[in-house]
Amino acid sequence: MTLMWSILTSLLLLLQSCTGDKSCEIWSSAGDVVQRGSTFRVYCTFRLKCKPSMYSGHKPRHQDHQTYNSSTIYLDVKNLTEDFTYSCDCGHDSSNTENKPDSCGLDIFVGYPPDQPTNLSCINHVSEQNLSSAVVCSWASGRKTYIKNEQKLWVRTFTHDALEGSEFFGLTAKGSPIVRAAFTVKSSVQVISIQASVTNPLGSAETQEKNYSLSDIMMPPPPVLHQVDCSSRSCSIKMKENVPTHHLDINYKEENEEHWTLNPNLTVINVSTHVQSLQPYRTYHFRVRSKFRTGLWSDWSKTVSKRTQEEAPARALDVWYAVHRNSLRIYWKKLDISVAQGHILDYIITVYNQSLTLNASSDKQNISVPFCSNCDITVSARNSRGALLLLKSPSIPLEPKLFLCQ
Numbered sequence: 001m002t003l004m005w006s007i008l009t010s011l012l013l014l015l016q017s018c019t020g021d022k023s024c025e026i027w028s029s030a031g032d033v034v035q036r037g038s039t040f041r042v043y044c045t046f047r048l049k050c051k052p053s054m055y056s057g058h059k060p061r062h063q064d065h066q067t068y069n070s071s072t073i074y075l076d077v078k079n080l081t082e083d084f085t086y087s088c089d090c091g092h093d094s095s096n097t098e099n100k101p102d103s104c105g106l107d108i109f110v111g112y113p114p115d116q117p118t119n120l121s122c123i124n125h126v127s128e129q130n131l132s133s134a135v136v137c138s139w140a141s142g143r144k145t146y147i148k149n150e151q152k153l154w155v156r157t158f159t160h161d162a163l164e165g166s167e168f169f170g171l172t173a174k175g176s177p178i179v180r181a182a183f184t185v186k187s188s189v190q191v192i193s194i195q196a197s198v199t200n201p202l203g204s205a206e207t208q209e210k211n212y213s214l215s216d217i218m219m220p221p222p223p224v225l226h227q228v229d230c231s232s233r234s235c236s237i238k239m240k241e242n243v244p245t246h247h248l249d250i251n252y253k254e255e256n257e258e259h260w261t262l263n264p265n266l267t268v269i270n271v272s273t274h275v276q277s278l279q280p281y282r283t284y285h286f287r288v289r290s291k292f293r294t295g296l297w298s299d300w301s302k303t304v305s306k307r308t309q310e311e312a313p314a315r316a317l318d319v320w321y322a323v324h325r326n327s328l329r330i331y332w333k334k335l336d337i338s339v340a341q342g343h344i345l346d347y348i349i350t351v352y353n354q355s356l357t358l359n360a361s362s363d364k365q366n367i368s369v370p371f372c373s374n375c376d377i378t379v380s381a382r383n384s385r386g387a388l389l390l391l392k393s394p395s396i397p398l399e400p401k402l403f404l405c406q
């Protein structure tokens, strides 16, 4: 919010040096920072005898003031909900505008005292090879205050060797509604004690002191998933870790699935591992996270997607036929993607008794063959891995003879 008075006064300062003192002094009974919804008085005391007037607003509008005593006027302000400007003036004396003393003004800022910070927690980020660590603490600041807050994190460090003593320091924290502060600690530090505080002109609040053992809050950086190789039913996963860790979780899910499946607690051999029991010709998403022997799980790595390889179709087609004078028209239903197990290239139609084999392209769903009686006909879908062999399957062969015997 731009406040006119601050701008005006900086301009008027120049004039003031020529024209002398201000004509009045202005103040509020509640100070210049007030709580939202406050009711209070704004007073102006005049140094000279004049016809006083009072204004308010960013585009100053004349207000009907009350008289306090012979030199002081006031205005009752009710339920102020936003920053506002007030000013007083010695009424216009048209005879002598040049030497008219300056008016006086006041910016009132409206806000709330700070809420008590909640959810204070810290993470000890262990990064890179030399195991240096940065502790990041965060908390929720609660309701917006609309005025400037001073947010601090107070830290006391303890080493296992009492002789090394403890250190105590305060850090400026930033952010809203989540506030953060970060610091580094020496490797000898084992325990930290922290407390968050916030202060503004309307009040202050602080959390309880909280103790952390650094080993309980250490977190590795997320592993980098850098290679996924899949056969039709399993994928091998290679990852890179900046810091060696002890536990690894792999999450995977099929494309379009909502929930991840957890492959938990894997023993990682040379940062490479396998996910088994997958389905052919599906796209899977993978992500991993890691953990030291103690402490917190890292964030999840970036997701890597990979499609498993094809397998020959898993199920026979639904096939039926109709008789047309001198021919048979064979019909079939397309395979569902879940049993096609690959991209269907074409259909192979075999009429055994006639030693006849036909191909139909993948967009076809019927074909005409010469009429035959008591013959066996099979239709199989073919993908890059082949077709389901149906010679032994009794479900598909057709027996047009049944028709013809009538």
Ligand SMILES: *[C@@H]1O[C@H](CO)[C@@H](O)[C@H](O)[C@H]1NC(C)=O
Binding pocket: 045, 068, 069, 070, 071, 072
């Ligand atoms: C009027 O009231 C103001 C504020 O209390 C005080 O400073 C001032 O001296 C008073 N003036 C007279 C003439 O009583």
Ligand SMILES: *[C@@H]1O[C@H](CO)[C@@H](O)[C@H](O)[C@H]1NC(C)=O
Binding pocket: 037, 079, 081
């Ligand atoms: C104060 O002003 C706000 C906004 O104009 C209004 O919602 C609220 O009811 C008022 N409160 C009182 C006590 O008048």
Ligand SMILES: *[C@@H]1O[C@H](CO)[C@@H](O)[C@H](O)[C@H]1NC(C)=O
Binding pocket: 118, 119, 140, 142
């Ligand atoms: C504090 O943490 C709890 C549990 O993690 C969460 O449900 C809640 O929303 C958090 N509160 C704030 C203000 O962030």
Ligand SMILES: *[C@@H]1O[C@H](CO)[C@@H](O)[C@H](O)[C@H]1NC(C)=O
Binding pocket: 128, 129, 130, 132
């Ligand atoms: C070890 O950590 C310190 C502090 O973070 C850093 O300045 C330094 O470059 C790191 N050294 C190596 C070899 O990574």
Ligand SMILES: *[C@@H]1O[C@H](CO)[C@@H](O)[C@H](O)[C@H]1NC(C)=O
Binding pocket: 158, 193, 209, 210, 211
């Ligand atoms: C935190 O640890 C310090 C040092 O051991 C101890 O003096 C203090 O009482 C502990 N505070 C809490 C809240 O446990």
Ligand SMILES: *[C@@H]1O[C@H](CO)[C@@H](O)[C@H](O)[C@H]1NC(C)=O
Binding pocket: 264, 265
């Ligand atoms: C994971 O591994 C840890 C340590 O090896 C073990 O204590 C824990 O029981 C394991 N959890 C599961 C779910 O296997």
Ligand SMILES: *[C@@H]1O[C@H](CO)[C@@H](O)[C@H](O)[C@H]1NC(C)=O
Binding pocket: 270
């Ligand atoms: C780990 O991987 C590296 C590089 O891929 C290889 O040289 C090494 O032999 C592997 N170690 C084990 C124990 O498999």
Ligand SMILES: *[C@@H]1O[C@H](CO)[C@@H](O)[C@H](O)[C@H]1NC(C)=O
Binding pocket: 352, 353, 373, 374, 375, 376
């Ligand atoms: C056609 O072939 C099937 C199986 O190969 C056989 O059972 C059937 O008798 C044959 N029909 C004729 C007319 O040869």
Ligand SMILES: *[C@@H]1O[C@H](CO)[C@@H](O)[C@H](O)[C@H]1NC(C)=O
Binding pocket: 346, 357, 358, 359
């Ligand atoms: C059907 O397609 C397969 C694969 O392209 C091919 O080997 C075969 O000869 C074709 N058969 C006919 C009858 O066209």
Ligand SMILES: *[C@@H]1O[C@H](CO)[C@@H](O)[C@H](O)[C@H]1NC(C)=O
Binding pocket: 363, 364, 365, 366, 367
């Ligand atoms: C046979 O399949 C073709 C497409 O390949 C289609 O246009 C046609 O309508 C089908 N015939 C019958 C009788 O269903």
